[in-house]
Amino acid sequence: MRLNKYLADCGVGSRRACDKLIEEGKVKVNDKVATVTTQVEIGDKVSVNGKRVGTGKKLTYIMLHKPKGCVTTVTDDLGRKTVMDFVKDIHSRVYPVGRLDYDTEGLLLLTNDGDLANKLTHPRNEVSKTYIARISGKLADTEVRQLEKGVMVDGKVTAPAIVKVLEGDAHHTRVEITIHEGRNRQIKKMFEAVGKEVEFLKRVAVGDLHLGGLQRGKYRFLTEKEVNYLKNL
Numbered sequence: 001m002r003l004n005k006y007l008a009d010c011g012v013g014s015r016r017a018c019d020k021l022i023e024e025g026k027v028k029v030n031d032k033v034a035t036v037t038t039q040v041e042i043g044d045k046v047s048v049n050g051k052r053v054g055t056g057k058k059l060t061y062i063m064l065h066k067p068k069g070c071v072t073t074v075t076d077d078l079g080r081k082t083v084m085d086f087v088k089d090i091h092s093r094v095y096p097v098g099r100l101d102y103d104t105e106g107l108l109l110l111t112n113d114g115d116l117a118n119k120l121t122h123p124r125n126e127v128s129k130t131y132i133a134r135i136s137g138k139l140a141d142t143e144v145r146q147l148e149k150g151v152m153v154d155g156k157v158t159a160p161a162i163v164k165v166l167e168g169d170a171h172h173t174r175v176e177i178t179i180h181e182g183r184n185r186q187i188k189k190m191f192e193a194v195g196k197e198v199e200f201l202k203r204v205a206v207g208d209l210h211l212g213g214l215q216r217g218k219y220r221f222l223t224e225k226e227v228n229y230l231k232n233l
């Protein structure tokens with residue numbers, strides 16, 4: 001959205017008055033002085049004369065049990081199902097926090113709180129994410145230790161992880177793995193690095209927030225306590 005419209009929506013003044021403020025260099029978007037051509041997106045931090053402004057919209061926080069077979073985007077050029085199809089009756093314009101692959105299921109947060117979304121996805125904050133993975137073959141103790149210490153993924157060693165073998169036989173192993181990074185296809189690539197293929201992947205927790213018994217394809221609103229927990233991570 002154009003910055004002058006956004007400011008007007010926030011009650012700062014008419015669009016013309018807002019243009020004047022912008023021309024005078026009094027408006028910043030994400031801490032940078034804006035120009036009249038600056039566009040504002042959900043999650044941007046906008047201030048006038050150093051004071052934060054917002055539309056006063058109701059902040060909504062949702063946990064979805066993403067099923068496999070849908071993309072974690074708001075729209076899809078290829079016409080595939082998106083996670084938004086599962087939260088159609090929510091009236092706020094929420095959007096997904098981070099990403100799960102098309103064939104990954106599990107805990108996905110959606111919100112219209114840009115600050116919290118940025119915080120949860122910024123690598124600096126190292127929010128832990130726990131997955132259950134079923135992998136091909138038997139996972140040796142040495143491989144568990146390798147994964148825990150760090151393996152080479154896309155030319156960079158992964159940060160320490162916690163790996164627990166839950167059960168397994170000669171053909172498959174079920175593993176719980178907690179990581180603090182959010183690189184693209186990270187879990188699959190970590191297992192690939194030790195010669196294993198991920199056959200099934202489900203995110204069961206983000207920090208201490210657990211998926212629990214939430215059914216596939218269903219969502220629930222976070223409690224105030226859960227929202228505060230995430231804000232204080």
Ligand code: URA
Binds near residue numbers: 102186187
């Ligand atoms: N790691 C993956 O490989 N895929 C996901 O969807 C999430 C983490």
